[in-house]
Amino acid sequence: MTTVSTTVPAAHRTTAGGRPPSRPARRRRLSQWGFIAPAVVFMLLFFGYPLVRNVVMSFQDFSPSTFFDGRSPFNGTDNWSKVFHDDLFGKALWHTVVFTVGSLVGQFGIGLALAVFFTKRFPLNGFLRSLILLPWLVPMVVSGVVWRRILDQDTGVLNSFADTLGLGGNTPWLTSPGTALFSVILVNVWIGIPFNMVILYGGLQEVPRELYEAAALDGASAWRTFRSVTLPLLRPVITVVLVLGFMSTVKILDLILALTDGGPADSTQTLGTLTYQNSFVQLDFGAGAVVGNVLILISAVFAVLYLRANRSEGK
């Protein structure tokens, strides 16, 4: 918005000379709208329409026959009560919370530690940094398939490694309902570290060196410097990392499908996999839309918090 209002008057000054004041004003407004229109059309078509459609669909009986006769009668809150009365929904909601919080804490903690570590100058710094980026480059499904082999109870590398260390190599990583969710979080942390590290590393580069010198002159300890200089100056970047991390974690689907298919015994079902299962396995699109809407609602709350945080930073 701000770029539009600053560039347009310049254009207006060069073209408007000598005409009655009303016409240039109208032209200016028209061209302003002209610049905004593509974005508005795009947003309405590709975000607004599906969003509204999804909300409407959650109140409809939307089944395979709808695709043929186009009939999808409204059924009130039937879909909603069906989903909320299903034990699986409560389970999936809880798993989503655990998965999201666990992933964010792990990714962010390790990502920040690595980012701070790499601000030091040492040989091979650049090489190691690019090596850590690897998980980010691997497609999610490929990571899932590779990790499924690594975590296999009998033939997986991780268990045989633990065995040689004498740690008892028989952990049922993905095959026990008690540990599967934890293992899935572990893999997602591995995948998320590079993103957190790169953004935080970028943020750390922005912190003026003089502040660290001043802190050193004041005799501040490393921890005190980190808490009073690094963290406050990094806050805007931290907000971005956490919110973006949250958005991509809360709707997780591909990783879980590749690792466990939601099992064993539904112990890794999340809202994402439940939407998928409802819509594309059971072909109950109404129920799928309900779970999808719950996900959108959760994301929207965080998006608003993010926007508000950013606005107050700007002032």
Next chain:
Amino acid sequence: MLPPAVASLLVASVALTGCAQQRDDGVFTVLNSSTDASYHGWDAAALARCGKQLGLTIEQRSVPAAHVMTKSLRMASSKSLPDVIQFDASEMPTFAGAGGLVDLRTLGLSTEDVPGGIVDFGSYRGTYYGAARTVNTLALFYNEDLLDQAGLRVPTTWAEMRQTAKQLTRGKRYGIALSAGGAEDGVFQFTPFMWSNGGDERDLATRNVAGALDHWKGLIADGSLSRSTVNWTQADVNDQFMAGNAAMMINGPWQVDTLNTKKDLHWKIARIPVPKAGDTSVGPLGGTVLTVPRTGEATRERTAAKIVRCMSSEQEQITYARNSRTVPANEKAAEAWRREVPELAALADQVATARSRTTKVGARWPSVSLALQSAFQSALTGQSSEAVLKKAQLRATGGGRGE
């Protein structure tokens, strides 16, 4: 003003191409899941032969198996359905139930020579919608060398199976491998145990179904079956068998090509063991059926049926069966095939008594399947069979739309 105009134009054209496409009179399309290079090639060759015979151009479009249904539904709503769709037999009732398929008999396809079980396999509520070229099922694969070394015979009953598996378990090697994964693979593998024990998918909370589940639990308790079974697909099971981590496995003939790549592995197949001597081993019929979707263009639909007839003709069935190691649907074709590959005869026997997953519950199968997956995974990871099956039955009938 140019950018917005261009953008609107782009948006409009994108929106329009998503809608109905004009069908080309001389070109017919077949939608299938033959995304593997070998299957895609076999089908392309078959379509070329049929196209030549009928004087048509036939195009093949392949999407991953999991997307055939959703792709077809989307094509239905945009009125751009292909002329022939090859559905997995367990999915066909859903599409038929929505009113999307044409009765093949009214289009002039006969079911003579096709065994009753296989006609049922392609039928929904008594109407014949899908012609199978070949069918497959599960069998017991065993490592001949390992059984010989241990001086053991191929098990035929559950008690023998448990005993043999236990005796073949040594060090890192398990006696048997099977898939109890949380997807259709696992349910497909559970059905021969459930059905041979008199269980029924319409009522999961019975002693018969629980008995089958307890048989699996027993194998795990003995240490003859890896706990990882709950995370294995049928392809994973095959990998374990080939790597020598399992002496026997439950699997299907589609693994044969892969198995044969390992020259020093001597494997054979037998029928899946039954609860007690004299019982019938009832396996699940698997495979795909060729259907004609309702496009509303009568002449095209009739031509589509001719394509289906050609692809499911005796000669094409034998060719396809030979390639994909599945059993021809037609009785005469099956006889010819059996003479040709005697080593797979156990498979033909198993097919003769096998039954379709959807005969009894129809379009409700996906709900039953999901409930069952969750149930056997809970049982295999420690809960009681009776309790989880009772819950599964509630979920299977509560969640789905009734038959």
